[in-house]
Amino acid sequence: MPQLKAILFDIDDTLFSTTEFAHKARRNAVRAMLQAGLDLPEAVVERELEEVLAEFSSNYEHHFDKLLMRLRPPSLARVNPALIVAAGVAAYHDTKFRELVPFDDVLPLLGALRKAGLRLGVITHGWTVKQAEKLVRLGLVPFLEPSAVFISDQIGISKPNPKLWTLALADMPLLPQEAMYVGDSPEHDIAPPRTLGMITVWAARAAKHGLDGTAIQPDHTVHDFRELAAILRERYGVRLDPF
């Protein structure tokens, strides 16, 4: 078996709980808007915001504008809507500032992997500056090879197209068997690199979709990164410090 040389990670719901963070950020934004004068029940505003987010793509400032357009709250006769939108935007940003943190075993794992001589990178789907900002705020950049950050929006190839992984392998350069990919979505993170012959790890702890009813078979399934460390030690001969 060729030696494992590199591990590439998905970001969302793999390195941090995107779902939990998004929920906190939305809740804080909605509460700030209520405090700024939006006079509707919190649950009504939250539900409508979820609809906006489902219908329109990622520019949250416009999301809050659209939310007010849709809700047409009575308060708009008395409060400049920009003050309500701005309260939401500020609360959203402040949540990022305070609460964007990786799962607690991420930094220890990445530190140990670097020390063991493995090359580390990211292959992620999303809007360039948002995905990059997540890496910055999560404190992950110092562990990554600064040219091994592959963002679909920047490359023009979207998950689950396997060409995204092909391009990363060619750039680094690596053989598929020398590289492991870790992600939470069977369809978007496991199936495509598996077709190329990469080693695939399904990070199940925050996964929205399971493997049942799919034909997708990851090489490994882990529920936290201590489990991943054990696999790397036992199956791939990686000399990982305990953490």
Added chain:
Amino acid sequence: MPQLKAILFDIDDTLFSTTEFAHKARRNAVRAMLQAGLDLPEAVVERELEEVLAEFSSNYEHHFDKLLMRLRPPSLARVNPALIVAAGVAAYHDTKFRELVPFDDVLPLLGALRKAGLRLGVITHGWTVKQAEKLVRLGLVPFLEPSAVFISDQIGISKPNPKLWTLALADMPLLPQEAMYVGDSPEHDIAPPRTLGMITVWAARAAKHGLDGTAIQPDHTVHDFRELAAILRERYGVRLDPF
């Protein structure tokens, strides 16, 4: 003389030092980009960023993209530029979070004015969500009449067009002589409301341009808001608590 009923304020360089804040935010962003791998001298990057800001309007994420396009640093062969841009964006936002504070006599003045029964508002020029976010982050919203926040971008009338003040007076509603306007720019903040017969106060402490060589004559000139408080007590009979 009719009774003074309301005071309306400009925001930038009147309620906080926009210039000092912008300098800090830019410096922090540039330093974060250097730390993220941008391998050029700090002074070169700062100078280029100032040029970008002078040439393109307010969307800082794109500013940092453009900065990298122009600088073409050697590091881009080794570092994904999105990581450098995101480091700048995050540092810029974090500076807002930590350092957007009003001049130290602003909150005491506004508190005393509210207690004295004066109506308070804002007439400001700029991008809607940015100006509103400044009010939120500066902590000024609780002191203002929530419908007396007039933002040029939202209204479709730009400073120094006096119609911006006419519209505010009509909305509140107030006679010109019942309302005072406080701002730092002779041309943008003093001349237009003065033509309508409003009481004008030139806040000189952070003003970029003086009165010399202009025919503009504010009703009052103040260097801080204790001076303004004294004028309000002595000349307008406002019963202001000391602060």
